[in-house]
Amino acid sequence: MTDSTPHAREIDLHELLDGRLEPARRAAIESHVAGCASCRRSLDALRDARTALARMPPLDLPSVLTERVREALDHEAPRRGGVRLLGVRLAPALAWSILAAVLVGLVMYRFLPRDDVSALAGEFDDLRREPVSLTRITSDPAELERYFGERRLGFDARVFDFGMMGLRLIGGDVREIAGRRTAVFVYRAADGSVVVCQMYEGRVPAAAGAEVRRRKDDLEFLVFDRDRRTVVVWQEGNIVCALVADGDRETTVQLAFAKGQKMDGGTW
Amino acid sequence: MPPANTREEFEKAALPLLPAAYRFARRLAGSDADAMDLVQEAYLRAFRTRDAFTPGTNARAWLFQILYSVFVNTYRSSRREPTVVSLDTPDELAAPAADDPAADSLRCSAPEVEAAFGALPEPYRSAVALVDLEELSYEEAAAALSCPVGTLRSRLFRGRRQLAASLRDYALRSGYLKERSRP
Numbered sequence: 001m002t003d004s005t006p007h008a009r010e011i012d013l014h015e016l017l018d019g020r021l022e023p024a025r026r027a028a029i030e031s032h033v034a035g036c037a038s039c040r041r042s043l044d045a046l047r048d049a050r051t052a053l054a055r056m057p058p059l060d061l062p063s064v065l066t067e068r069v070r071e072a073l074d075h076e077a078p079r080r081g082g083v084r085l086l087g088v089r090l091a092p093a094l095a096w097s098i099l100a101a102v103l104v105g106l107v108m109y110r111f112l113p114r115d116d117v118s119a120l121a122g123e124f125d126d127l128r129r130e131p132v133s134l135t136r137i138t139s140d141p142a143e144l145e146r147y148f149g150e151r152r153l154g155f156d157a158r159v160f161d162f163g164m165m166g167l168r169l170i171g172g173d174v175r176e177i178a179g180r181r182t183a184v185f186v187y188r189a190a191d192g193s194v195v196v197c198q199m200y201e202g203r204v205p206a207a208a209g210a211e212v213r214r215r216k217d218d219l220e221f222l223v224f225d226r227d228r229r230t231v232v233v234w235q236e237g238n239i240v241c242a243l244v245a246d247g248d249r250e251t252t253v254q255l256a257f258a259k260g261q262k263m264d265g266g267t268w
Numbered sequence: 269m270p271p272a273n274t275r276e277e278f279e280k281a282a283l284p285l286l287p288a289a290y291r292f293a294r295r296l297a298g299s300d301a302d303a304m305d306l307v308q309e310a311y312l313r314a315f316r317t318r319d320a321f322t323p324g325t326n327a328r329a330w331l332f333q334i335l336y337s338v339f340v341n342t343y344r345s346s347r348r349e350p351t352v353v354s355l356d357t358p359d360e361l362a363a364p365a366a367d368d369p370a371a372d373s374l375r376c377s378a379p380e381v382e383a384a385f386g387a388l389p390e391p392y393r394s395a396v397a398l399v400d401l402e403e404l405s406y407e408e409a410a411a412a413l414s415c416p417v418g419t420l421r422s423r424l425f426r427g428r429r430q431l432a433a434s435l436r437d438y439a440l441r442s443g444y445l446k447e448r449s450r451p
Contacts, residue, residue, distance in 0.1 A: 014425045056378055065290060066283065069307065070279070072311065076312055
């Protein structure tokens with residue numbers, strides 16, 4: 001091929017590159033390019049320029065842009081009943097279902113009677129944390145009894161000294177548990193395990209759910225297991241007493257026997 | 269894109285196109301901030317005019333058309349762009365010169381390619397961006413740029429040719445390529 005040979009039109013080179021030529025035209029152009037160094041260089045230059053574009057850094061969508069567009073559309077046309085919950089946009093039906101469930105749950109938690117034993121065990125979880133959240137911190141049983149007296153519980157909350165059994169008194173509080181004013185006092189053993197005593201006016205919970213019934217003297221002790229915690233409940237007059245511990249079940253029962261026996265004998 | 273009469277339907281149809289719209293906007297506007305403003309405005313206008321979209325046609329080209337219109341009317345006027353003096357039809361384009369770059373030896377880096385692309389006059393840049401980067405057909409790109417296919421061809425070919433020449437210059441300056449002696 002000589003310089004006097006007509007070159008391919010540029011449009012043909014581009015359309016060859018883009019695969020837009022009819023088969024016959026394509027064959028003719030390819031044939032010409034194969035024999036024409038000038039057209040071949042031009043085609044290569046165009047092809048390589050296009051290839052070079054692919055080397056440009058990728059343009060990833062900025063994470064904020066989707067939300068920006070949505071917010072702009074919000075001004076234009078608020079979503080029908082669209083609801084944001086904790087920063088998350090939810091379908092209206094789902095959002096309202098969640099809100100309703102939360103409200104019902106809160107109402108039930110606050111106002112509906114919980115299982116007494118579960119309530120007693122649940123209080124234990126709060127009291128075993130460090131630092132313990134008690135209004136009166138004292139290791140003196142007499143001081144804690146005076147505190148309960150000042151709070152006008154309506155009954156005498158006797159605080160037993162379990163020191164001989166390796167339990168140190170931490171302190172006490174008056175709390176609303178299952179809708180009742182309850183005297184709460186907390187002991188801690190050297191190994192960090194915790195025993196919580198609770199007392200309130202009322203009747204012992206229905207015994208149907210008790211795993212074990214134990215008798216000591218004239219008292220009946222109901223023993224429950226709640227999530228690896230032992231709950232021992234017994235009735236003393238018009239007072240319900242409960243011990244909750246996360247240690248060995250029998251040890252907890254023996255502590256309850258000791259306290260019950262002591263109270264029953266009135267020999268504080 | 270199916271008919272998108274409600275906000276929810278519009279989002280479902282248009283938001284998946286957001287990455288492509290952003291890329292095109294960024295190629296047009298240059299800066300990230302301008303590109304995001306451009307996309308936001310384009311989506312607002314697309315939403316307002318969603319009834320004008322014909323179901324079954326190319327949604328991406330429709331969205332790009334709106335975006336390009338926003339760019340031309342709002343952004344381009346405030347930017348200093350290289351002047352394009354002629355938009356010849358493709359058939360009037362000159363035959364390739366005999367000393368066109370031997371492109372097989374071009375080894376320009378990504379920033380050099382990006383600079384060469386960014387230096388293209390805007391009508392060329394948008395044509396190259398749509399066809400060579402977003403892989404639209406000539407017809408789709410022409411619709412997006414609201415121009416005849418012939419004009420799209422002209423812009424595209426000139427853009428590619430200028431890009432190839434710029435890359436060759438970069439390569440010569442950087443020593444990747446040695447000037448060929450003319451016959």
